[in-house]
Amino acid sequence: MDKHDNLIGGEWVSADAYGENRNPSNRDEVIGLYAQGSAADAERAVEAAQAAAPGWADATPQARHDLLEAVGRKLAERSQEIGRLLSREEGKTLAEGIGETLRAAQVFKFFAGEALRVAGDLQASVRPDIDVEVTREPVGVVGLITPWNFPIAIPAWKTAPALAYGNCVVLKPADLTPGCAHVIARLLDECGCPPGVFNLVMGRGSVVGETLVTHPDIDALSFTGSVPTGSHIAEVCGRMKRKSQLEMGGKNPMVVLNDADLDVAVAACLNGTFFSTGQRCTASSRLIVEAGIHDAFVEKLVAGMRALKVGDALAPETQIGPVVDGKQLQSNLSYVELARKEGAEVIGGEQLDLATNGFFQAPALFLGTNNSMRINREEIFGPCGSVIKVGDFDEALAVANDTEFGLSAGICTTSLKAARTFKRKSQAGMVMVNLPTAGVDFHVPFGGRKGSSFGPREQGRYAAEFYTTVKTAYVFAG
Numbered sequence: 069m070d071k072h073d074n075l076i077g078g079e080w081v082s083a084d085a086y087g088e089n090r091n092p093s094n095r096d097e098v099i100g101l102y103a104q105g106s107a108a109d110a111e112r113a114v115e116a117a118q119a120a121a122p123g124w125a126d127a128t129p130q131a132r133h134d135l136l137e138a139v140g141r142k143l144a145e146r147s148q149e150i151g152r153l154l155s156r157e158e159g160k161t162l163a164e165g166i167g168e169t170l171r172a173a174q175v176f177k178f179f180a181g182e183a184l185r186v187a188g189d190l191q192a193s194v195r196p197d198i199d200v201e202v203t204r205e206p207v208g209v210v211g212l213i214t215p216w217n218f219p220i221a222i223p224a225w226k227t228a229p230a231l232a233y234g235n236c237v238v239l240k241p242a243d244l245t246p247g248c249a250h251v252i253a254r255l256l257d258e259c260g261c262p263p264g265v266f267n268l269v270m271g272r273g274s275v276v277g278e279t280l281v282t283h284p285d286i287d288a289l290s291f292t293g294s295v296p297t298g299s300h301i302a303e304v305c306g307r308m309k310r311k312s313q314l315e316m317g318g319k320n321p322m323v324v325l326n327d328a329d330l331d332v333a334v335a336a337c338l339n340g341t342f343f344s345t346g347q348r349c350t351a352s353s354r355l356i357v358e359a360g361i362h363d364a365f366v367e368k369l370v371a372g373m374r375a376l377k378v379g380d381a382l383a384p385e386t387q388i389g390p391v392v393d394g395k396q397l398q399s400n401l402s403y404v405e406l407a408r409k410e411g412a413e414v415i416g417g418e419q420l421d422l423a424t425n426g427f428f429q430a431p432a433l434f435l436g437t438n439n440s441m442r443i444n445r446e447e448i449f450g451p452c453g454s455v456i457k458v459g460d461f462d463e464a465l466a467v468a469n470d471t472e473f474g475l476s477a478g479i480c481t482t483s484l485k486a487a488r489t490f491k492r493k494s495q496a497g498m499v500m501v502n503l504p505t506a507g508v509d510f511h512v513p514f515g516g517r518k519g520s521s522f523g524p525r526e527q528g529r530y531a532a533e534f535y536t537t538v539k540t541a542y543v544f545a546g
């Protein structure tokens with residue numbers, strides 16, 4: 069069985085312990101053994117990053133561009149093989165796995181370009197004969213902590229801007245899905261990344277992650293994952309007066325108005341609610357449906373949901389792969405039970421016994437729900453959606469905004485006026501019109517409001533806000 073080591077200071081470093089990476093479509097299949105890094109490994113990685121930081125901060129934009137472009141090219145060239153690994157370790161369908169790998173390639177190529185475009189401002193001073201220069205500098209050593217649900221895209225969209233803007237990185241991927249992050253490390257190494265500029269330490273969040281979070285030589289921390297871990301990181305970073313960027317959960321509303329195109333609305337909700345097994349922070353989990361279209365919408369959605377093929381992630385006919393692990397499956401099943409207890413009519417949602425030993429679950433729809441039920445307040449993170457019937461647009465908008473979260477919000481309507489009002493009044497960071505709440509571009513900002521996000525946005529040019537720090541220089545030429 070192949071052993072996969074950590075990358076620290078340009079060396080592939082073996083660990084005291086290795087963990088099995090198992091396929092959620094078939095628990096009998098071990099994909100590989102991956103290092104379980106220790107606190108000492110994480111400390112060595114921070115030291116290596118610190119030692120490399122001055123050199124990488126002074127590297128030319130061309131050098132940074134070339135590295136990121138080469139990694140982007142290799143990710144695209146190997147997207148079939150890497151996408152297959154992704155589907156085997158996370159459980160997304162093969163099409164989704166390849167698509168996510170190509171997305172990671174696009175992200176690296178986008179930031180290869182951005183490395184050449186780091187701009188500043190030259191402003192006249194209010195005083196005579198003085199110029200004011202505003203320039204962007206790297207933050208220093210950044211710690212990146214990533215979740216299992218986008219095992220290549222999220223490490224890519226944190227690593228690429230960090231390196232493009234001249235920072236050194238220590239990446240700790242989710243323990244459930246280290247394989248894709250290991251591929252990124254291998255490609256960076258193959259493409260000539262200088263020692264220490266990028267370090268990978270795989271292992272537990274409570275060990276490796278916590279060491280990064282509390283390490284005094286980490287200058288900024290970017291995290292995606294659950295609300296409790298994110299809140300803990302925000303508190304520690306606040307105490308240590310250090311930059312943090314947090315992307316956490318969602319309870320994203322999708323409003324369907326009476327005037328919606330029914331086919332468009334059903335397609336958007338099937339995709340947003342159930343695809344990727346509902347394991348997306350942008351999943352459409354609250355379907356807020358106006359009374360006049362409710363029955364027709366539910367009938368068509370249920371038919372579409374029942375036709376979705378659940379199965380092995382690599383089988384060509386599969387549309388919904390397995391849940392990522394046993395813990396998440398048990399949590400999803402307990403929410404299905406809770407929906408019943410709270411008085412919802414439950415369609416689907418049962419555990420499925422298929423040919424392989426995987427964590428399969430039928431998609432679930434909860435009907436006749438209201439927005440105060442726990443199933444509509446807490447993030448489930450599985451293939452489960454609720455329908456909330458409302459009387460009119462104003463009620464739909466109020467219900468959509470009545471949540472602690474604010475990541476993504478959608479509306480299906482043919483009314484320009486309703487779409488415009490929804491865009492303006494939604495309390496989410498991203499708004500979709502006649503599109504699923506999930507599924508975003510790589511070159512524009514990603515992030516939310518309220519309990520969903522904290523700190524500057526990720527992705528696109530807005531990533532510079534987090535990965536750089538601004539310097540204001542005054543020059544007297546008198």
Ligand code: NDP
Binds near residue numbers: 216217
């Ligand atoms: P976590 O927040 O625990 O995990 C996210 C990352 O943080 C992982 O790499 C994890 O490591 C790491 N981590 C855990 N504890 C610490 C710590 N004390 N210090 C530093 N890093 C830490 O989420 P889970 O994966 O356990 O998922 C739980 C729930 O979170 C899901 O059911 C879902 O509701 C939500 N979630 C939301 C995501 C989003 O995109 N918004 C993504 C993933 C989950 P480790 O390898 O040990 O897991």
